Amino acid sequence: MSFYGVCCVDEHLNLVTKIRFSEEVDEASASIERILNGEKEPVLEEIFARLAEKNITRLFVESKQLAEELARIYGIKTVHSEDIVLWRNVRSTLLTPLTTAKHRQLLREIALEVSKQAIREASERRDQLIIQAMGTLDEIERTLNLFMSRLREYYGLHFPEAAKRQDNAYSFARLIAEGGQRDSIRGNTELMATLSKATRKVITARQSMGAEIGTSDMTMIQKLAQQYINLHKYREQLENYLDKVMQEVALNLRGLIGPILGARLISSAGSIEKLARLPASTIQVLGAEKALFRALKTGARPPKHGVIFQHTLIHSAPWWQRGKIARVLAGKIAIAARVDFYGGQYLAEELKQSVAQRIEEIKRKYPKGPQERKAEGAPHRQQQAPSRRKRYSQKTTTKRKRRTRDRRRAEH
Amino acid sequence: MTRIRTDQKRHQLYWVRFDDGAERPVTLSLSSGTQVYGEQVITEEGREFRVWDPYRSKLAASIVHGLSVFAFTKGVSVLYLGASSGTTASHVSDLIGVDGVVYCVEFAPRVMRNLLQVCTTRANMVPILADAYHPENYLQVPELVDIIYQDVAQPDQAEILIRNSVRFLKPGGTAYLAVKARSIDVVAKPKQVFLKEEKKLKHAGFTIVDRIDLEPFSSDHIFISAIFSGEVC
Numbered sequence: 179m180s181f182y183g184v185c186c187v188d189e190h191l192n193l194v195t196k197i198r199f200s201e202e203v204d205e206a207s208a209s210i211e212r213i214l215n216g217e218k219e220p221v222l223e224e225i226f227a228r229l230a231e232k233n234i235t236r237l238f239v240e241s242k243q244l245a246e247e248l249a250r251i252y253g254i255k256t257v258h259s260e261d262i263v264l265w266r267n268v269r270s271t272l273l274t275p276l277t278t279a280k281h282r283q284l285l286r287e288i289a290l291e292v293s294k295q296a297i298r299e300a301s302e303r304r305d306q307l308i309i310q311a312m313g314t315l316d317e318i319e320r321t322l323n324l325f326m327s328r329l330r331e332y333y334g335l336h337f338p339e340a341a342k343r344q345d346n347a348y349s350f351a352r353l354i355a356e357g358g359q360r361d362s363i364r365g366n367t368e369l370m371a372t373l374s375k376a377t378r379k380v381i382t383a384r385q386s387m388g389a390e391i392g393t394s395d396m397t398m399i400q401k402l403a404q405q406y407i408n409l410h411k412y413r414e415q416l417e418n419y420l421d422k423v424m425q426e427v428a429l430n431l432r433g434l435i436g437p438i439l440g441a442r443l444i445s446s447a448g449s450i451e452k453l454a455r456l457p458a459s460t461i462q463v464l465g466a467e468k469a470l471f472r473a474l475k476t477g478a479r480p481p482k483h484g485v486i487f488q489h490t491l492i493h494s495a496p497w498w499q500r501g502k503i504a505r506v507l508a509g510k511i512a513i514a515a516r517v518d519f520y521g522g523q524y525l526a527e528e529l530k531q532s533v534a535q536r537i538e539e540i541k542r543k544y545p546k547g548p549q550e551r552k553a554e555g556a557p558h559r560q561q562q563a564p565s566r567r568k569r570y571s572q573k574t575t576t577k578r579k580r581r582t583r584d585r586r587r588a589e590h
Numbered sequence: 591m592t593r594i595r596t597d598q599k600r601h602q603l604y605w606v607r608f609d610d611g612a613e614r615p616v617t618l619s620l621s622s623g624t625q626v627y628g629e630q631v632i633t634e635e636g637r638e639f640r641v642w643d644p645y646r647s648k649l650a651a652s653i654v655h656g657l658s659v660f661a662f663t664k665g666v667s668v669l670y671l672g673a674s675s676g677t678t679a680s681h682v683s684d685l686i687g688v689d690g691v692v693y694c695v696e697f698a699p700r701v702m703r704n705l706l707q708v709c710t711t712r713a714n715m716v717p718i719l720a721d722a723y724h725p726e727n728y729l730q731v732p733e734l735v736d737i738i739y740q741d742v743a744q745p746d747q748a749e750i751l752i753r754n755s756v757r758f759l760k761p762g763g764t765a766y767l768a769v770k771a772r773s774i775d776v777v778a779k780p781k782q783v784f785l786k787e788e789k790k791l792k793h794a795g796f797t798i799v800d801r802i803d804l805e806p807f808s809s810d811h812i813f814i815s816a817i818f819s820g821e822v823c
Contacts (some may be wrong), residue, residue: 180732210729241727258726262756265726266734269758273732277667282691286709286716289730293706293717300699474777 181210181288182276184225191267195228197221201284207291216247226252240265304427309445311420318413325406329354332399336391343377348410354403358396360386430514433526435489442485443511454519462486462508491537498547499540506536594634601660603653604639606632615642615653617684621711626680640684644807647678648741648768651807658800659815661764665689667735669758671722671750672742675701676708682739683712690714693731697721725754734760740767745774748790761820765796771810780810788814795819
């Protein structure tokens with residue numbers, strides 16, 4: 179079978195029967211799609227009827243996939259053949275007349291149509307939407323931070339005392355958008371009521387170092403604040419949307435580790451199917467590729483966790499338990515993803531329970547960090563690597579540095 | 591002033607010399623008025639030439655480095671594995687002209703989207719959305735081809751080339767492959783990797799006729815040209 183049609187030959191390459199697909203591109207590509215999707219196709223039915231007339235019961239097909247499909251749908255004994263020489267000969271002798279310009283043109287148009295259709299199907303899959311939404315979410319996060327720091331600088335010209343208050347970025351943006359000038363904030367009792375006590379105090383204080391700013395200048399600042407607020411609202415909507423889609427696509431994954439982290443894993447893996455096929459060990463370090471390949475290349479210590487570090491169970495645990503917990507969690511994530519992709523019941527709760535159980539065990543078994551290494555004064559990262567490999571870094575990590583690093587990660 | 595000229599010694603290709611003395615291959619555009627990847631287009635005597643960037647295309651890089659066997663002549667048929675967005679494939683399409691055909695195999699739907707756009711403007715490009723590891727499933731290729739060009743960056747890329755060659759490459763046909771050491775084995779030394787890949791090809795009946803290091807255009811890559819014996823075991 180080719181994109182032109184179907185032909186059957188005997189063992190001496192003599193033609194038994196053949197049918198061309200339609201010369202209309204749309205019809206031919208529809209036929210081919212039906213065959214590739216495992217649906218019944220009149221052209222093939224016709225072929226099989228003719229073969230039955232000639233008492234031919236066994237049929238060899240080049241493509242294994244196709245052979246299985248045909249056997250399933252038409253119940254005819256089709257075998258896929260690995261006889262490469264045979265297929266080469268079919269191509270070099272029988273099909274060569276089909277390489278004229280006219281034929282090629284037809285073939286090209288059918289191939290274009292079939293590929294377009296396949297791509298349409300691929301992008302209809304919802305996990306691709308998750309990946310795009312996840313990317314958008316990350317970018318909005320960055321943009322919000324960027325806008326906020328600009329807003330503090332900008333508004334700080336007028337009211338540095340209020341701009342310095344770090345309590346809540348969103349309420350700060352509202353303060354600017356709805357209030358603006360110092361006096362109009364003070365006059366707006368409704369707005370004042372939403373602020374924290376300490377902030378209120380700063381605002382009501384008479385003196386301010388800030389410069390007076392004209393209305394037209396203030397309008398521009400307020401517009402930026404409004405953008406911030408809008409974006410903030412959009413992020414909330416996007417998060418809700420992600421949660422909803424995750425419920426449809428990856429119910430167990432969402433149940434086990436939450437919608438955002440689940441979506442992040444899908445996006446790191448490329449699709450829910452790919453995630454379902456990954457081994458737990460790979461899932462454990464997804465997102466830490468740089469550290470992983472550095473470890474493989476130089477023999478430095480491999481990473482303990484990738485994006486799953488963001489899970490509270492891992493980043494709130496003491497450092498010496500994190501690798502163990504990451505391993506447990508990755509194992510359960512792998513199970514959840516597979517159940518989600520290949521279709522199965524809801525078992526996130528059981529998975530969660532068994533993770534909790536294992537973590538209890540870990541906490542009981544390893545309540546303290548490795549004592550002897552601490553006593554020697556050697557930081558844990560400096561464990562002796564296998565001698566035949568080059569060590570990546572000779573830098574020592576002091577205890578204090580390590581503590582600040584861990585804290586920073588936890589905050590992240 | 592840039593001038594385009596053909597070079598008899600260098601495979602009859604068109605070359606352009608820029609003001610700073612750099613020379614780059616160019617191809618006569620098959621579909622004038624279209625750009626594929628933002629490449630520079632030079633019009634001379636009513637003909638449109640596209641500059642072939644060796645930093646973007648490994649085939650261009652190997653030509654700049656003096657590729658010795660160059661089989662992309664008018665009218666040949668090419669099976670292109672790993673066509674990606676069609677950057678190199680579009681230049682191949684220019685080279686072989688309307689009488690040739692290039693079957694572009696690509697597995698990733700996302701880049702296939704870009705490739706399809708290139709294919710619609712070029713009458714000799716046939717897109718195939720398929721896994722190059724399973725050439726038995728290409729229903730689109732009804733002939734044996736003159737050239738297989740492979741740039742897939744897979745750990746088993748030699749195996750992929752062999753699988754495709756035994757099914758689709760004419761005896762005496764040419765295989766080109768860009769070997770990326772880093773995607774075969776991140777740990778091993780590139781040179782060891784290249785030797786191992788060549789050995790696999792020789793074993794499958796290929797004669798290696800050229801190997802080119804693609805530095806400085808792409809690092810840890812070599813470009814192998816090989817002739818296929820046509821003996822299929």
